[in-house]
Amino acid sequence: MMLGRVRPGLFRQDQITLILLVLLVLALSVAPLVRLVGEAIAPGGTFSTAALQRAWNSPIVWVALRNSLETSFGATILAMMFGGVVALAVTLTDLRARNAFVFVFVMPLIIAPQVMALAWLQISGPSSALLNLLGLAPPLGTKNPLYSREGIILLLAVEYSPLVFLTLRAGLRALPRELIEAGLASGASKFTVVRTIILPLMTPSLVAGMALVFVSCLGNFGVPAFLGIPGNYLTLPTLIYQRLSGLGPGVLSEVAVLSMFIGSIAIIGILVQDIMLRRRDFRVATTSIAARAFELGRWRLPVEITLWAVTLFVVIMPILGLLATALVPAYGVPLNAKSATSQNFAYVIFEHAASRRALVNSFTLSAVAALIVTGISVLLAYFLVWRKSALLRWLSIAAEMPYALPGVVLSIACILLFLKPLPVLGFSIYNTVWILLIAYLARFLVLGLRPVISGYHQMDRAIEEAAQVAGAGFLRRLVTIILPVVAPVAAAGAILVFLTAFNELTLSALLWSSGTETLGVVVFSFEQGGESTAAAAVSILTILVTIGLALSTLLFHHKLPQGVLPWRD
Amino acid sequence: MARLTIEALSKYFGDQAALKNVSMQVEDGEFVAVLGPSGCGKTTMLRLVAGFDAVSEGKIAIGDRIVSGPGTHLPPEERRMGIVFQSYALWPHMDVEENVAYALKVQKVATVERAARVARALETVGLTSFRNRRPASLSGGQRQRVALARCLAMQPEIVLLDEPLANLDVHLRASMEDEFATFHKRTGTTMFYITHDQAEAMALADRIAVMDHGRILQFAPPSQLYREPANETVARFIGAGMILPGKLAGEPANGRVAVDILGHRAVIRCGPDHGAQGPVKICVRAQDLAVDRQASDPLSARLRRLVYQGGHFQADLLLENAENLPLALTLPEPCEVAPGDLLPIVLRDGWVVPQTDVLA
Ligand SMILES: Nc1ncnc2c1ncn2[C@@H]1O[C@H](COP(=O)(O)OP(=O)(O)O)[C@@H](O)[C@H]1O
Numbered sequence: 001m002m003l004g005r006v007r008p009g010l011f012r013q014d015q016i017t018l019i020l021l022v023l024l025v026l027a028l029s030v031a032p033l034v035r036l037v038g039e040a041i042a043p044g045g046t047f048s049t050a051a052l053q054r055a056w057n058s059p060i061v062w063v064a065l066r067n068s069l070e071t072s073f074g075a076t077i078l079a080m081m082f083g084g085v086v087a088l089a090v091t092l093t094d095l096r097a098r099n100a101f102v103f104v105f106v107m108p109l110i111i112a113p114q115v116m117a118l119a120w121l122q123i124s125g126p127s128s129a130l131l132n133l134l135g136l137a138p139p140l141g142t143k144n145p146l147y148s149r150e151g152i153i154l155l156l157a158v159e160y161s162p163l164v165f166l167t168l169r170a171g172l173r174a175l176p177r178e179l180i181e182a183g184l185a186s187g188a189s190k191f192t193v194v195r196t197i198i199l200p201l202m203t204p205s206l207v208a209g210m211a212l213v214f215v216s217c218l219g220n221f222g223v224p225a226f227l228g229i230p231g232n233y234l235t236l237p238t239l240i241y242q243r244l245s246g247l248g249p250g251v252l253s254e255v256a257v258l259s260m261f262i263g264s265i266a267i268i269g270i271l272v273q274d275i276m277l278r279r280r281d282f283r284v285a286t287t288s289i290a291a292r293a294f295e296l297g298r299w300r301l302p303v304e305i306t307l308w309a310v311t312l313f314v315v316i317m318p319i320l321g322l323l324a325t326a327l328v329p330a331y332g333v334p335l336n337a338k339s340a341t342s343q344n345f346a347y348v349i350f351e352h353a354a355s356r357r358a359l360v361n362s363f364t365l366s367a368v369a370a371l372i373v374t375g376i377s378v379l380l381a382y383f384l385v386w387r388k389s390a391l392l393r394w395l396s397i398a399a400e401m402p403y404a405l406p407g408v409v410l411s412i413a414c415i416l417l418f419l420k421p422l423p424v425l426g427f428s429i430y431n432t433v434w435i436l437l438i439a440y441l442a443r444f445l446v447l448g449l450r451p452v453i454s455g456y457h458q459m460d461r462a463i464e465e466a467a468q469v470a471g472a473g474f475l476r477r478l479v480t481i482i483l484p485v486v487a488p489v490a491a492a493g494a495i496l497v498f499l500t501a502f503n504e505l506t507l508s509a510l511l512w513s514s515g516t517e518t519l520g521v522v523v524f525s526f527e528q529g530g531e532s533t534a535a536a537a538v539s540i541l542t543i544l545v546t547i548g549l550a551l552s553t554l555l556f557h558h559k560l561p562q563g564v565l566p567w568r569d
Numbered sequence: 570m571a572r573l574t575i576e577a578l579s580k581y582f583g584d585q586a587a588l589k590n591v592s593m594q595v596e597d598g599e600f601v602a603v604l605g606p607s608g609c610g611k612t613t614m615l616r617l618v619a620g621f622d623a624v625s626e627g628k629i630a631i632g633d634r635i636v637s638g639p640g641t642h643l644p645p646e647e648r649r650m651g652i653v654f655q656s657y658a659l660w661p662h663m664d665v666e667e668n669v670a671y672a673l674k675v676q677k678v679a680t681v682e683r684a685a686r687v688a689r690a691l692e693t694v695g696l697t698s699f700r701n702r703r704p705a706s707l708s709g710g711q712r713q714r715v716a717l718a719r720c721l722a723m724q725p726e727i728v729l730l731d732e733p734l735a736n737l738d739v740h741l742r743a744s745m746e747d748e749f750a751t752f753h754k755r756t757g758t759t760m761f762y763i764t765h766d767q768a769e770a771m772a773l774a775d776r777i778a779v780m781d782h783g784r785i786l787q788f789a790p791p792s793q794l795y796r797e798p799a800n801e802t803v804a805r806f807i808g809a810g811m812i813l814p815g816k817l818a819g820e821p822a823n824g825r826v827a828v829d830i831l832g833h834r835a836v837i838r839c840g841p842d843h844g845a846q847g848p849v850k851i852c853v854r855a856q857d858l859a860v861d862r863q864a865s866d867p868l869s870a871r872l873r874r875l876v877y878q879g880g881h882f883q884a885d886l887l888l889e890n891a892e893n894l895p896l897a898l899t900l901p902e903p904c905e906v907a908p909g910d911l912l913p914i915v916l917r918d919g920w921v922v923p924q925t926d927v928l929a
């Protein structure tokens with residue numbers, strides 16, 4: 001027999017692509033974190049525990065740690081109750097207008113935490129129109145009650161109840177309907193079924209959701225920055241921020257240690273979440289069609305009214321308060337037909353230089369990050385879903401880390417990695433827009449990746465193999481077969497990345513420089529500088545963009561797998 | 570030349586062997602079916618032949634060219650095979666015509682010829698009027714026809730089919746079977762057809778490879794599989810064969826030999842080289858057995874159940890002796906026996922199973 005063509009298997013299109021992807025993920029996700037750990041235990045390259053010891057012996061670190069844990073635990077419990085009840089009600093019962101309700105309820109998740117905090121400040125202070133109307137406003141001149149531990153807990157709970165809702169809803173949807181029906185058939189009341197069957201089976205989902213909320217609260221910067229810093233109630237992220245912005249890169253080893261600190265606590269939470277989600281195994285093989293809704297009967301209207309009232313109060317009222325502030329000429333002036341003005345919007349869009357730059361910067365950065373992340377995701381998910389291997393499993397975990405860990409950890413890691421001039425290129429990207437872009441790519445990669453992965457899972461691999469048999473090489477298959485089919489999920493992922501980047505503050509608060517302000521940064525500095533009306537105006541603009549984009553997905557949501565868009569029921 | 574040669578092929582997933590030392594040769598233009606129960610390694614073999622997976626051991630050649638082997642792996646896109654997938658694998662974002670034309674575009678076939686070949690392929694499967702439809706708006710049978718047309722237009726030397734009828738209604742299967750047979754006759758393409766349905770394999774294939782547990786048990790034309798199973802497993806699998814214990818009771822001559830089955834004497838078929846004396850296994854089928862009240866030394870079996878099958882009955886019996894073997898035979902209507910009766914049974918035909926069993 002003649003010898004066939006020998007193919008060493010190297011340097012084919014798909015293999016080159018895979019190698020590039022691996023390098024890219026290593027550079028984006030692994031390198032910064034490795035650099036951070038290195039700096040914490042061996043600052044400047046030599047092993048030393050001095051920085052560790054300094055942090056250990058510093059009372060303020062312990063206070064910040066205590067504050068972080070207090071607020072995170074408090075908010076987690078509150079969010080579990082609120083999000084849990086809503087998830088049960090929305091998923092199991094015959095409530096009407098579920099899509100609209102879910103959209104409103106999940107909104108805090110896509111609106112920036114600092115914007116929600118700012119909005120709540122507008123309706124809770126001495127000059128709150130609402131409280132004045134009810135006669136409940138604190139006397140003029142007193143401190144807004146939200147500037148406190150309790151305020152932070154409340155806002156974190158508002159922000160992250162949707163996470164509990166989403167985790168629990170995913171668990172409930174995977175619950176085989178037979179288990180519920182068997183309970184009902186054996187004579188148990190609906191309430192008994194919820195108590196004795198559904199909730200016990202949901203324990204892994206609940207614990208996973210709890211761990212996720214805890215880690216998110218722990219890493220949250222926007223809420224304690226707006227509500228804690230004024231009253232000098234510092235959490236670990238805000239402590240890191242203050243140290244770094246007060247003293248500059250000189251304290252890098254110290255903040256590296258603090259980042260490791262908060263990162264380690266977060267990892268415990270991430271592990272709990274991972275273990276629990278893996279436990280979610282019902283050993284019943286069904287293509288679970290959602291269980292038939294529990295009929296609420298005459299309770300339906302009261303339940304609907306209660307849920308809507310609470311959600312409108314928690315989400316919509318504060319935003320209206322924010323809008324009112326954005327429309328008055330000066331903070332504290334009551335809004336009416338005479339006082340209403342658009343001058344704040346004109347000010348932030350046209351007059352204020354930093355704010356004008358920030359609009360452009362945030363738009364551009366978010367759009368570019370969304371495009372690049374989507375490109376990487378379409379390729380990476382191809383290998384993750386269809387070419388399983390141990391290396392790729394590790395790679396997907398690596399890609400998750402920058403998002404799972406608190407944002408400050410990634411920020412500090414990026415500063416450490418990019419402070420010195422880059423090798424070969426010879427210049428530093430610190431204090432440029434590029435460090436922000438890289439941090440965005442690293443942090444938001446999974447947001448684009450997850451929808452695309454679920455898209456691939458829904459696709460029959462045979463359609464790619466059929467193209468392969470037809471003679472099409474990897475890149476050609478990618479462009480002519482795979483891309484058209486994953487386009488909807490890729491678009492959904494791109495929108496998620498854009499929205500998150502557009503609303504983000506944690507990364508840019510630590511990485512911005514003059515000229516590279518983002519919207520989050522200008523809202524923060526307006527508020528700190530007492531320009532509340534300008535802060536409100538910028539916030540309203542971001543909310544409009546955010547909700548507009550979220551609504552735009554209604555145009556193609558029917559092409560998406562369930563669960564890709566958090567705001568869709 | 571599109572002879573497909575599979576030599577000493579093995580495939581391991583971890584330490585589990587899905588294929589063990591499989592060899593077979595499919596001649597140019599031959600229609601070969603691979604038949605076996607679910608999980609026996611059929612799809613694994615097809616994916617190795619197509620080039621989707623790398624072989625663990627052994628080699629695969631098309632004509633004289635080794636496409637898979639130690640250190641050699643020609644990727645699927647360069648093998649020029651046609652594949653009809655069980656799930657059809659039509660591209661949802663292209664209409665019927667674009668689906669059929671895709672391979673030709675990839676292979677840079679000139680526009681005029683491409684259009685002609687696509688039109689011819691669509692006409693062959695009777696889908697010309699559906700050429701601008703998307704797959705989503707076609708029925709299962711129509712989708713399978715598009716998949717076939719896609720193959721047809723490519724003019725491959727070998728077509729691989731992985732249970733192409735498994736997702737279709739029973740009444741559609743017959744017409745698609747016909748379609749595949751026509752395709753084969755018209756093109757003379759080598760066909761490698763995977764199925765778990767013996768009726769399908771028998772109806773279509775020139776030769777059938779019976780597989781079990783990652784091995785080929787027998788590779789032969791359908792009638793030989795049925796009449797002369799090479800081992801007990803094939804005998805039981807094909808045509809619901811029954812295995813009876815017996816002893817050779819004479820010298821084989823002209824492919825026939827006298828046997829003694831639990832005291833009943835009969836002359837049945839055997840292989841030419843069957844010389845051994847002593848205990849043998851005998852394969853019989855329902856239509857080889859008959860009730861004979863005149864017989865001098867019949868097998869005595871008790872009727873357990875009669876199942877009416879329209880025009881005749883299937884009778885389930887138990888042999889009345891220590892072996893307690895179940896037997897099945899057909900009885901014409903009307904039938905004057907009842908469950909519980911003792912029936913005298915004789916063998917009209919049978920086959921002495923060669924003693925070597927691959928699995929042993
Ligand atoms: N990618 C794979 N990884 C691990 N095991 C596999 C894989 N593909 C097939 N197998 C195993 O190989 C055996 C044969 O599978 P398959 O070829 O699909 O059987 P068939 O097509 O005959 O039903 C099965 O036991 C199956 O579990």
Ligand SMILES: [Mg+2]
Binds near residue numbers: 608611
């Ligand atoms: Mg199969």
